[in-house]
Amino acid sequence: MKKTTGRFPLCIQTALPQDYRENHSFISDLSVLRELGFYGVELNIADPGQADFADIREFLGQYDLRFTNFATGITAKRHELSLSSTDSSVHQRSILQCKDIIDRVCGSVEGIIVGFMKGPAVNDADEARKRFTDALAAIAPHAQANRVRVLVEATNRYESSVANGLEETARLIRELNNPFVRLLPDTFHMNIEESDGPGALETCAGLYDSVHVSDNNRYFPGFGAFRFAEIITTLKDIGFEGTLGIEGNIKNSFSEDVRASAAFLAPLVGLQAVPGQG
Numbered sequence: 001m002k003k004t005t006g007r008f009p010l011c012i013q014t015a016l017p018q019d020y021r022e023n024h025s026f027i028s029d030l031s032v033l034r035e036l037g038f039y040g041v042e043l044n045i046a047d048p049g050q051a052d053f054a055d056i057r058e059f060l061g062q063y064d065l066r067f068t069n070f071a072t073g074i075t076a077k078r079h080e081l082s083l084s085s086t087d088s089s090v091h092q093r094s095i096l097q098c099k100d101i102i103d104r105v106c107g108s109v110e111g112i113i114v115g116f117m118k119g120p121a122v123n124d125a126d127e128a129r130k131r132f133t134d135a136l137a138a139i140a141p142h143a144q145a146n147r148v149r150v151l152v153e154a155t156n157r158y159e160s161s162v163a164n165g166l167e168e169t170a171r172l173i174r175e176l177n178n179p180f181v182r183l184l185p186d187t188f189h190m191n192i193e194e195s196d197g198p199g200a201l202e203t204c205a206g207l208y209d210s211v212h213v214s215d216n217n218r219y220f221p222g223f224g225a226f227r228f229a230e231i232i233t234t235l236k237d238i239g240f241e242g243t244l245g246i247e248g249n250i251k252n253s254f255s256e257d258v259r260a261s262a263a264f265l266a267p268l269v270g271l272q273a274v275p276g277q278g
Helices: 024-036 053-061 073-079 088-105 125-146 166-176 187-193 197-203 228-237 254-269
Strands: 010-015 040-044 066-071 111-114 149-153 181-184 210-213 243-246
Touching: 010 024, 010 066, 010 254, 024 254, 040 053, 040 073, 053 066, 066 243, 073 088, 088 111, 088 125, 125 149, 125 166, 125 181, 149 166, 166 181, 166 197, 181 210, 187 197, 187 210, 197 228, 210 228, 228 254, 243 254
Parallel strands: 010 040, 010 243, 040 066, 066 111, 111 149, 149 181, 210 243
Antiparallel strands: none
C-alpha cells in the first residue's frame, strides 16, 4: 500500500452489525470517522458466509471509508476455530474457513487478519507451532491465487503459543516464502513481548503493511502510557508506507474515545487539525 496523503492513513477495527444499513449507532460511528478523516475500517464479521462484501464496501464508501482488512477474531470465536489445534477436525475446519473467507472477500479487502484464530496458549507450544505452520502453508497458495494477504498478528504469549514476538513471526513468514503472508505488529502485544520495539520493527521492515496501535492498557492510543512517538518515528525512519489501525477496548464511548485518540495521534502521524478538538 502506498501513501497518497503525505501521512500515515488511520484505520480502526470494529464489528459489523448485521443490520448495518439501518443501525443508527454504527452509522453515527462511521460519520465520526469520516469527520475525523479516517482512511478505512477493519471489520469483524461473525458469519462471513452471510455477508455481502460488495455491498459492505459500497456502504462504507458512502462515508469515504475503505474496507481495508477482514478481522477473523469474532468468526474464530463463534465457530470455535484454531489453526494450531491438535484436533484434526478443528484444524482442518479452520483451514477451510480461512480459504472460504479469502474466496468471499476477494476484490473487497486487502487482507484477512489472523490473530485469535491462531489458537490459544497451550502446554505443548512446539506442537502448536508446527500445526500453525502447516495450516499457513496450506492457506498461503490460496491467498496468493486470490491476491488476498494473510496478516499474521504477533500476539503475546498469554493469548497464544504461536507467533508471539515480531522476529519470531517474521522467521515463520520468511520460511513460507510467500509474498501474500505478511506480519501484523500490534503495540499492545509488543509492549509485552519486545525488549526493543523500535529495533524489532526495523529488523522486520518490509514484512508488514499495517501496524495496530493500542495502548498498554488495551484502550485506544492516548489512554495509557505507551510511548507511541518512538514507534511512529521509527516507522518514518524506515520508510513505512502502510496504515495504522487503532484497536482496543472502549473506555467512555466510541465517539469520545476515537476523537480523543485521533487528537492524540494527529501530531505524530501528520493528521490535519481534528474537528472538535481545540
